[in-house]
Amino acid sequence: xxxxxxxxxxxxxxxxxxxxxxxxxxxxxxxxxxxxxxxxxxxxxxxxxxxxxxxxxxxxxxxxxxxxxxxxxxxxxxxxxxxxxxxxxxxxxxxxxxxxxxxxxxxxxxxxxxxxxxxxxxxxxxxxxxxxxxxxxxxxxxxxxxxxxxxxxxxxxxxxxxxxxxxxxxxxxxxxxxxxxxxxxxxxxxxxxxxxxxxxxxxxxxxxxxxxxxxxxxxxxxxxxxxxxxxxxxxxxxxxxxxxxxxxxxxxxxxxxxxxxxxxxxxxxxxxxxxxxxxxxxxxxxxxxxxxxxxxxxxxxxxxxxxxxxxxxxxxxxxxxxxxxxxxxxxxxx
Amino acid sequence: xxxxxxxxxxxxxxxxxxxxxxxxxxxxxxxxxxxxxxxxxxxxxxxxxxxxxxxxxxxxxxxxxxxxxxxxxxxxxxxxxxxxxxxxxxxxxxxxxxxxxxxxxxxxxxxxxxxxxxxxxxxxxxxxxxxxxxxxxxxxxxxxxxxxxxxxxxxxxxxxxxxxxxxxxxxxxxxxxxxxxxxxxxxxxxxxxxxxxxxxxxxxxxxxxxxxxxxxxxxxxxxxxxxxxxxxxxxxxxxxxxxxxxxxxxxxxxxxxxxxxxxxxxxxxxxxxxxxxxxxxxxxxxxxxxxxxxxxxxxxxxxxxxxxxxxxxxxxxxxxxxxxxxxxxxxxxx
DNA sequence: TTGTAGGCGTTATCAC
DNA sequence: GTGATAACGCCTACAA
Numbered sequence: 194x195x196x197x198x199x200x201x202x203x204x205x206x207x208x209x210x211x212x213x214x215x216x217x218x219x220x221x222x223x224x225x226x227x228x229x230x231x232x233x234x235x236x237x238x239x240x241x242x243x244x245x246x247x248x249x250x251x252x253x254x255x256x257x258x259x260x261x262x263x264x265x266x267x268x269x270x271x272x273x274x275x276x277x278x279x280x281x282x283x284x285x286x287x288x289x290x291x292x293x294x295x296x297x298x299x300x301x302x303x304x305x306x307x308x309x310x311x312x313x314x315x316x317x318x319x320x321x322x323x324x325x326x327x328x329x330x331x332x333x334x335x336x337x338x339x340x341x342x343x344x345x346x347x348x349x350x351x352x353x354x355x356x357x358x359x360x361x362x363x364x365x366x367x368x369x370x371x372x373x374x375x376x377x378x379x380x381x382x383x384x385x386x387x388x389x390x391x392x393x394x395x396x397x398x399x400x401x402x403x404x405x406x407x408x409x410x411x412x413x414x415x416x417x418x419x420x421x422x423x424x425x426x427x428x429x430x431x432x433x434x435x436x437x438x439x440x441x442x443x444x445x446x447x448x449x450x451x452x453x454x455x456x457x458x459x460x461x462x463x464x465x466x467x468x469x470x471x472x473x474x475x476x477x478x479x480x481x482x483x484x485x486x487x488x489x490x491x492x493x494x495x496x497x498x499x500x501x502x503x504x505x506x507x508x509x510x511x512x513x514x515x516x517x518x519x520x521x522x523x524x525x526x527x
Numbered sequence: 528x529x530x531x532x533x534x535x536x537x538x539x540x541x542x543x544x545x546x547x548x549x550x551x552x553x554x555x556x557x558x559x560x561x562x563x564x565x566x567x568x569x570x571x572x573x574x575x576x577x578x579x580x581x582x583x584x585x586x587x588x589x590x591x592x593x594x595x596x597x598x599x600x601x602x603x604x605x606x607x608x609x610x611x612x613x614x615x616x617x618x619x620x621x622x623x624x625x626x627x628x629x630x631x632x633x634x635x636x637x638x639x640x641x642x643x644x645x646x647x648x649x650x651x652x653x654x655x656x657x658x659x660x661x662x663x664x665x666x667x668x669x670x671x672x673x674x675x676x677x678x679x680x681x682x683x684x685x686x687x688x689x690x691x692x693x694x695x696x697x698x699x700x701x702x703x704x705x706x707x708x709x710x711x712x713x714x715x716x717x718x719x720x721x722x723x724x725x726x727x728x729x730x731x732x733x734x735x736x737x738x739x740x741x742x743x744x745x746x747x748x749x750x751x752x753x754x755x756x757x758x759x760x761x762x763x764x765x766x767x768x769x770x771x772x773x774x775x776x777x778x779x780x781x782x783x784x785x786x787x788x789x790x791x792x793x794x795x796x797x798x799x800x801x802x803x804x805x806x807x808x809x810x811x812x813x814x815x816x817x818x819x820x821x822x823x824x825x826x827x828x829x830x831x832x833x834x835x836x837x838x839x840x841x842x843x844x845x846x847x848x849x850x851x852x853x854x855x856x857x858x859x860x861x
Numbered sequence: 862t863t864g865t866a867g868g869c870g871t872t873a874t875c876a877c
Numbered sequence: 878g879t880g881a882t883a884a885c886g887c888c889t890a891c892a893a
Binding site: 195197209210214216217241242244245247249 | 885886887888889
């Protein structure tokens, strides 16, 4: 038989409300009864029922995450699991739980989120990436359901989000490459419409400006996606032009890997190549690939923090948080 | 204001119990009222409250997973996310949710599971790997809390589990290697005390027996773990003996990668190398690494199925399920 | 400081 | 078939 608050009350010879107050650490309670109640709790091994509690106080203490299953590649796997770990870390510290689900298609995603909100199973939702014209954001906004986004959304007004400073990290890395004496950096990116790509391109440009170096549009190559083949093709085309270059800055490790493959094939040596995301694969390249670690775990941690804190009425000065990246220098940084 | 079952009842001019019956698709209900109720539901846009439902019928419709955060390497990341995806797949189809958490240490893990059970937030728990003398299994067993294990546990009596048939897949692969004409296969494994390793070793031995080939203990190398360095070292030592061999069967892709690294360094060519797990890295090796895909997603799917079905009283003939592996032949299969 | 009682939104058990 | 009504386990006015 389950032991309930009533049993505890009986055992401690108090009312259920008293037990409840002890549990919630209410002020108005005498030391004496407090002790008696605690004793009873211990003796009966009483554990509060989270469900009943939720129903009574209209708080779930639970967050929902929806993982897009569309891109189940190395990078997203790595990113997702790290972000989820970060979220779990903060959630646990605040006694929150997290429920997750993979969506098969985008349509599923909204359906699932709808269900999550409607069934009132969760207090808030965490979106694992912002797309342009994100329908889920629209939906949650309109519904006034609490949520946080990992990745800066198009409209940031009044919504919680966390992200890296992609402009800054790109700027700093390009600056570093230039300061190392490289004269010509090729920019290779994917997904032209994503904020990430734009921001990193701007960082590239700014680093050139600040260092008083010209760059030509010829050196800026942007493909449609971030797969290995895209990197391979982009650099292949570039090589045909026989332009000189001594560094390749890519916006993604997988692009970088494609680039390195081609460079190796063509025996182009001692060219600095850098990527983003610092996927496990990076250390397995020859030369080992230098990359910018975007700190996925911290992104997750802060996403959960922003959301939970706002649910709990804890005042965070900001509606967003920027997680610093870390450049991991490896052998490909000539 | 939230719309509840009462509002629907009022709107449809029936009792709440009737609405409830309609919702749960009860038999005894006239078409007429059913329609009226559905209309009211639609009109008011009523969504049942999952929490209240849980409280009333003592069912959570929620599973819990605990991820060990100890080993956050490529393999586990890949395995975990795939398994979680599989679980999510079946859970969604049965209208179950899944809550997860990472444990920092083993101690945490039990604490977290305890909390999960006690707070009666979940109906069952899914353990993502079986260790020897697993304390969490002991705990759950004693508590009679429903759970399923991915990975055959030590004591299988009366507990739900899913796993690959490691003996069989090892046997089949070794048989394949032998049939291909290889005369001497080196066995390289890690974690000597794990069932997986033992089973795969037995498969290796059996394949030799069946094909009437002798194998010497000299060719069976087992290290303490499954890291790249271990594979590298084991094969290095073996090479010193100048024994002839034409294939290396490893119990783990990462071991295999270590082996291939050494073989490349020593310019040992055309030796068949195989691994297990089929991690993303496998396709990035040169030559691309042949590997046994253990179907992590299916493992997760069946784990969820076994657990949920048993919770729902759906009769599965078996208390366990074996997921077939798939050998992925790549260039390293000379 | 503590107790009483009503409510959270359902489902389940009775009657009818 | 359908309707009252009592759980489910906890919280929280309000009263004492």
